[in-house]
Amino acid sequence: MEGSHKPRILIAKPGLDGHDRGAKVVARALRDAGMEVIYTGLRQTPEMVVEAALQEDVDAIGLSILSGAHMPLVARIMELLAEHDMLDVPVFLGGIIPNDDVPKLKEMGVKEVFGPGASMEEIVKFIWEAVGAKAD
Amino acid sequence: MQKLIEQALAGNQRAIARLITRVENSEEMAETAVSALYPHTGRAHIVGITGSPGSGKSTLVNELAKALRKRDQLVGIVAVDPSSPFTGGALLGDRVRMRDLSGDKGIFIRSMASRGSLGGLARATSAVIKVLDAAGYDTILVETVGAGQAEVDIASTAHTTLVIEAPGMGDDIQSIKAGILEIADILVVNKADHPGASRTVRSLKTMLQLGQGMSVRHHGRLMHVRAVSPNGNEGAWKVPVQETVAVKGEGIEALLDTVLAHKAHLQATGEWLEREKVRSRQEMEQLLQARLMARLEMKVPAEEQMALITAVAERKIDPYTAVSQLFTLISSH
Ligand SMILES: Nc1nc2c(ncn2[C@@H]2O[C@H](COP(=O)(O)OP(=O)(O)OP(=O)(O)O)[C@@H](O)[C@H]2O)c(=O)[nH]1
Ligand SMILES: [Mg+2]
Numbered sequence: 299m300e301g302s303h304k305p306r307i308l309i310a311k312p313g314l315d316g317h318d319r320g321a322k323v324v325a326r327a328l329r330d331a332g333m334e335v336i337y338t339g340l341r342q343t344p345e346m347v348v349e350a351a352l353q354e355d356v357d358a359i360g361l362s363i364l365s366g367a368h369m370p371l372v373a374r375i376m377e378l379l380a381e382h383d384m385l386d387v388p389v390f391l392g393g394i395i396p397n398d399d400v401p402k403l404k405e406m407g408v409k410e411v412f413g414p415g416a417s418m419e420e421i422v423k424f425i426w427e428a429v430g431a432k433a434d
Numbered sequence: 435m436q437k438l439i440e441q442a443l444a445g446n447q448r449a450i451a452r453l454i455t456r457v458e459n460s461e462e463m464a465e466t467a468v469s470a471l472y473p474h475t476g477r478a479h480i481v482g483i484t485g486s487p488g489s490g491k492s493t494l495v496n497e498l499a500k501a502l503r504k505r506d507q508l509v510g511i512v513a514v515d516p517s518s519p520f521t522g523g524a525l526l527g528d529r530v531r532m533r534d535l536s537g538d539k540g541i542f543i544r545s546m547a548s549r550g551s552l553g554g555l556a557r558a559t560s561a562v563i564k565v566l567d568a569a570g571y572d573t574i575l576v577e578t579v580g581a582g583q584a585e586v587d588i589a590s591t592a593h594t595t596l597v598i599e600a601p602g603m604g605d606d607i608q609s610i611k612a613g614i615l616e617i618a619d620i621l622v623v624n625k626a627d628h629p630g631a632s633r634t635v636r637s638l639k640t641m642l643q644l645g646q647g648m649s650v651r652h653h654g655r656l657m658h659v660r661a662v663s664p665n666g667n668e669g670a671w672k673v674p675v676q677e678t679v680a681v682k683g684e685g686i687e688a689l690l691d692t693v694l695a696h697k698a699h700l701q702a703t704g705e706w707l708e709r710e711k712v713r714s715r716q717e718m719e720q721l722l723q724a725r726l727m728a729r730l731e732m733k734v735p736a737e738e739q740m741a742l743i744t745a746v747a748e749r750k751i752d753p754y755t756a757v758s759q760l761f762t763l764i765s766s767h
Pocket of ligand 2: 492493527528577
């Protein structure tokens with residue numbers, strides 16, 4: 299009955315490392331917080347990530363990168379988002395990211411970077427606020 | 435909105451995606467969009483894929499989509515997964531099995547949460563299908579929630595319904611879920627690489643034979659789905675049982691041939707239009723119900739409704755009289 303806007307979040311795992319435990323935990327936490335989470339699985343190329351984000355019309359993109367290749371992957375994803383005029387979609391990053399890279403990633407347009415120590419509550423709260431500000 | 439509709443009609447994927455979100459979130463937007471798009475719909479072949487959780491629906495959709503692309507068809511995919519009844523959230527994971535399809539502009543995949551609807555589809559699924567139909571996708575594959583029971587909604591939404599079984603999920607005739615016979619146009623035994631596949635095929639075939647002479651007239655609405663073609667049982671569709679190994683792409687071309695044969699059958703017998711009528715009726719009934727409920731909320735304050743409900747519960751009046759009173763109230767100007 300009600301015209302409900304449930305936040306739609308893409309959780310993607312770009313790069314070649316084979317661990318998606320962290321990504322799955324975040325995906326479930328976001329679902330349990332009432333969001334609709336599109337989960338695309340392992341080894342996504344930047345092209346796959348952006349294509350899924352576009353077709354699914356998501357409100358935010360969460361990337362999990364453990365391979366160490368976050369700089370080139372994020373750079374390419376941001377480039378593709380710009381190409382599709384989708385820079386208004388906030389991008390979050392989780393995984394193992396050296397502190398020195400965080401400012402550079404933010405400069406590239408990443409909204410927030412969550413390290414291994416980040417609590418699930420913190421992540422959920424941050425994403426709610428980011429998409430809440432965008433809804434309507 | 436008007437611009438979005440025009441761009442979607444031209445096949446712009448970003449516009450299609452945004453339009454779908456609006457249609458999904460708001461009844462009013464759905465009304466505006468569907469009214470504008472409706473004249474452009476009716477071309478697509480809508481194929482439903484239903485079956486138990488994990489039977490291989492998404493993997494099969496992936497393979498069918500690839501095979502359809504080889505035959506130069508534009509393919510739209512709608513994959514429905516359940517929403518949590520407690521939080522309203524959902525984990526939509528069907529794309530995991532469809533990674534082969536990425537990078538192909540002739541394919542559009544959309545995941546949908548069921549948002550509390552039972553029956554395997556979401557309330558807005560048929561409107562989303564219309565967006566894809568109008569945008570020019572030739573075949574629309576609709577994967578239902580795998581809830582483990584007969585997903586009846588898909589039979590009245592799709593032209594062709596595939597019910598997917600996998601071996602070892604209870605192969606006795608008794609344990610094969612009721613309702614399959616009524617909704618399946620094609621029965622698929624996937625995971626034919628698993629032991630016991632031929633036993634499943636045999637059980638299904640036996641069940642089909644038993645069902646053949648049986649009247650399905652007492653199954654309410656579904657009897658319309660199964661309406662006999664104008665020329666009687668002559669040339670009626672015989673539900674085939676086909677084996678596939680979706681992970682290896684085996685049996686897919688043959689399955690697609692059967693899907694297309696079913697489409698040709700519907701068109702040749704006039705059943706295509708019959709199914710469209712069933713779908714239209716169901717859709718109109720749903721819209722009418724929604725309108726009536728909305729009008730009830732508008733015309734009769736919650737306390738007044740509660741007073742009537744209490745009166746019925748306390749046996750002060752009977753439910754028929756109560757509904758007659760409500761009907762008078764909502765009919766008044
Ligand atoms: N051995 C074998 N495994 C298969 C076959 N088809 C699919 N699978 C596997 O079965 C599992 C479930 O496949 P999905 O395609 O996700 O099944 P589904 O019916 O879409 O599942 P839900 O959407 O969760 O209900 C996956 O691990 C597939 O790789 C097959 O033909 N043979
Ligand atoms: Mg699936």
